[in-house]
Amino acid sequence: MNNPHTSVLLNESIDGLNIKSDGIYVDGTFGAGGHSFQILNNLKKGHLFAFDQDETVLKFIDERFINHPNFTFIQHNFSTMQHQLNQRGIQEVDGILLDLGMSSMHIDQPERGFSYMHEGPLDMRMNLNQKITAEVILNTYDYHALLKIFRDYGDIEKPHVFANVIINNRPYHTTKDVVKVTDFFFKGKKGHSAKAVFQALRIEVNQELNVLEDVLKQSLNLLKSDGRLVVITFHSLEDRIVKHFMKTHSTVKQLKGLPIALDEKPLFELMTRKPILPSEKELLENSRSASAKLRISKKTDNS
């Protein structure tokens, strides 16, 4: 099958995992399986557990993965990672990879509603079994709920006014219904008028920031010493969470006036003080990599 999604920062993230051939690895975001395939290629006796909440990725579990003895696919949100792994008898892993957000398949299929460039239903769900869609949010959320989304998830200018504009122009059924409003409200602004609004809606529909916080916390319990946490983000809200998490857990907090115990060590060692960015070559070959940032941490032996 032709791969419809070009994996971002592929070599850099696989290097970051520092794969041991008998290790246990988790790909939290299987997508079209690009990263998973590379991980699997590096395993001999080890195992790869791959998560994706989107049932439509099942078609990418092709001859590369199917019946592979070292591969297990888990169709669940990665926020359930620890529970799902424990249920399969796995308490600790050697590496976790998260390549966050949407795939090219999401953007390129108008019927999923992720793209402001094409007309489609206002859906934006990665998990097609969930009830909340962008249409539900736009047509039913009250002023305060909309204000929070536009202010916190889209950094939208004048979110108070925009929340009221959205309420006053109800109902919305397709992506174009929203673009008509953003074209009017953000007239003359740089970039596409709907970009930030679509980002904010997508984050709310999929609770993207909450599930990211959840899985990062779980990585503290799941990773063995020397295990790697490798995260690729695509916007500043995600990156801020990952950066803060890795920084917090790679520093020992010193309480005022109290000395640090000599045996006290942070849980993580930061492998990337600055994020790794796509090379010039990757940017030329795949413009969708432009906003990607890769951060890597290593679990210390302080357990």
Ligand SMILES: C[S@@+](CC[C@H](N)C(=O)[O-])C[C@H]1O[C@@H](n2cnc3c(N)ncnc32)[C@H](O)[C@@H]1O
């Ligand atoms: C950027 S793509 C991953 C692409 C993949 N690394 C590759 O090389 O083909 C992100 C994928 O993660 C999935 N995803 C995003 N958030 C998720 C979550 N919280 N739980 C499970 N899957 C998630 C999406 O459905 C999508 O298929």
